[in-house]
Amino acid sequence: MSPAIATNDLPVTQYEESLIPILLPSDIYGEFQSNRLNHTPPLPSILKNPFRVVDGPATTAAGNPNEIAKLFPNLYGQPSVSLVPGHSEVKGQSLKVGVVFSGGQAPGGHNVITGIFDYLQERARGSTLYGFKGGPAGIMSCKYVKLTAELIYPYRNQGGFHMICSSRDKIETPEQLKQAEETVKKLDLDGLVIIGGDDSNTNACVLAENFRSKNMKTQVIGCPKTIDGDLKCKEVPISFGFDTACKIYSEMIGNAMIDARSTGKYYHFIRLMGRAASHITLECALQTHPNIAIIGEEVAAKNRTMKNITIYIADIICKRMELGFNYGVIILSEGLIDFIPEVKQLIAELNEILAHDVVDEAGMWKGKLRGQSRELFEFLPRPIQEQLLLERDPHGNVQVAKIETEKMLIQMVETELDQRKQRGAYKGQFQGKPHFFGYEGRCGFPTNFDANYCYALGYVTGILLHSGKTGLISSVSNLTAPVDEWTVGGTPLTSLMDVERRHGKFKPVIKKAMVDLEGAPMKKFASLRDDWALKNRYISPGPIQFVGPFANDINHTVMLELGAQFLF
Template structure:
């Protein structure tokens, strides 16, 4: 017998809130034609059948429509994010509401399930087990990149076997790029298979005016902020440690910023600011040391420092080095892997780099340089989550204050502890906000499919208003795209949204950080609240509140 926790049993009964337009018959309203965020000529040339489509919004309608039964496929792609199961629940309910004979097939293990034809039909018994739960375990996920024509051909063949007329790809920027490429391929072949994307990533970097936030960001930040608050309480109790906490977010610092706004740590490094100010690694360390020294003068030899996962890629000299390493290791992968020792690998790589990057590389601690040579991710980029940036900063701060103590400029104590919060937040049971948002995205995807749309991403916005006032619709995926270098070649990808230094969330943080640094003004957010007053349980992130 499968045992469930009391929370699981209670959450099964939670009924997600949805926009008013999704509660009955829906009218699809077309808005302005669109263009890509950059590289318009190249993107249009690559996506002639799905470029320039209009933004769509849904309105409630009195008109009753009859929709034919359809077989639809769904995949979960990329890293986990809270709320994925509710997207599938919303999609299932939406399809069944439009026509009870429609069927939903889940492809197993991510995009590879599409190409390998590994699937299971998702019935109401299965769906009901996963409502309002975290994780992607209903069908599993994967990071297979769909980019070869043979993969597209196999996907189409497998869809025909199951008479699938539409695919829903739930994922982040790369996964939705997959969706756009697949939609264009099917449209060019007149294959009769629609493709709809759903915006997922806890990193928060899949964001535009039309995609106000990606799902999972809200829940993950609340989980991390609870943990940060717990550590802050411990630090304030023991009064003897500086805790360096690395947070997820390879390409943007949205998580670090949101957690800083929620918990008010002594230091929070924002990668985008480091890049904008052209800061060196030493200058980042100086910023932390300044706080340590000032707090020591007050007898406060403890604190908390938040470090974005992707920090090293935003330090200009390191960014240039990593870009060279990505290209060089793609070219000399076999030669590097054939070398026996880390020392040999470092020497080989240093000899292939430009003089400036070689100087930066050879000046790094050996352990840190070794981490930069680890296997790349499926997109050819350094796996920054494998780099112990938090420990490096802690060690460098320790070395710096030791020197200051010898010079008589520091009379306190410093002891560092390092942490990395990553997997702890990816599969949490979704917050009320994410449970509502993801269910609405699933229902939105069903309406887009029923109305024959393809190459769109499901969109639900006006998210700081009550759910009844949310605006559902669709955004052409090509609208979000630009050209970027991947594996040494230019590829069409969805442009990542970085922290805006002139935006209200960062400005609010910047106005307060000096006070938070010198004083102990910790906030202890506590665990996610599922039950209680709306003002406690249904709050969106501070980022979204400030932006709106």
């Protein structure tokens, strides 16, 4: 072990001051962090040779094209673009570009910025890249930093978003849009890059339309970010960060499997981050082969109840006991509870009751619950009942997000197994161990896949801006091939959009890509899960490797969705 490097040669930072970066002079880097700086993401060959940007046919929308056309009159129908070999008409003029992180962290974000920067350095000399600090709020308040090679260097291939940080603000109201206009005018921006999830990319499209409607020169390009993997379409096979997060969680799940098997007496109930979609749970299941993985989308589609889920788990535990296995691993997604129709109903009724009635000790208030909701409430373990009644948000609403679903399921399965025991139908000793894997996966070092994918996304973002495009999301495809063969381009954000009716108005939304129950990953899982349930088909994938034979593995979801055939 040699000394860690100190980054004392980097400029001083204060959040409060514009034009000063966020890395502190006190920062020190571990050897591994320093070493990752040396990874040079390879570029797809299309980007290493002369290329030109070609337009495809006109596009429509994911739903309600007429409404989308009305909402985005200046953007609707734009063609997708792709890069092909040839000589560019793009002039080498310099650009002024601003970039922002929006929403939760995802591994690889820093490489998107690095890719944009390197493109500008190499192909648009004299360009300036600004980073807005602290998320979209930084655009509105014009807090930014000029990103230089020295500033960007320490973030190459590192996890997190701390180069410029992030937040969950939106730029929506006329006043907020005005503030954004003022900022891009003040900085004379040719381009604005929004690195974010579905909401943030919707916001990017709104900004693009707004700027164009006012004949402003600022173009807006989005980049697909979210560990949840629920921002994707034909041209955007996956959002960045999903690969790394799933591999980190799978490492831990694999370890818990070996532990379960060695100890022979625990059922590990593992809740995984991701509220809206269950892609992470499905991917981790494909990587590790747990005894049970509960996919929220399927629970919703089949109108499953808490009782159904409890019995499903208890049945498998009983069958495993007969085979001599008093242990197992069960994975579920953070958002599972939001998928259960009866739970949604109960919570709506509780919110109503708690807002108007007194919750009496004797439980008379329960008479106000409808039949099914009352039955469910009585079925829930006591601590969960209390949590539902006591912990409410500032608006008085029940805090669903705070419910530790894995603990709730353990308690419910325990109760069910106790009942079976009393009637002689179960003889084992059930011991559930709850886990939540979340924050530790959002900020890991990006896998080589995410590092390379993000760098390419950033690089193509530079090209799209340089070609005068706006309202597109950067796309990099053909991801199962070697990086050299990846294809790149841009897809109109309007083509991903549908509308939702909120407060009597149509609101544009990029629909979250939920787990497709007919998709290849789900089908693969469904065809194997009964086998995994009873037998021990555990796979322990081990920690992410950056060199050696596993350094460039790609997650199963992308492989299967892109049609790769491979055995597990």
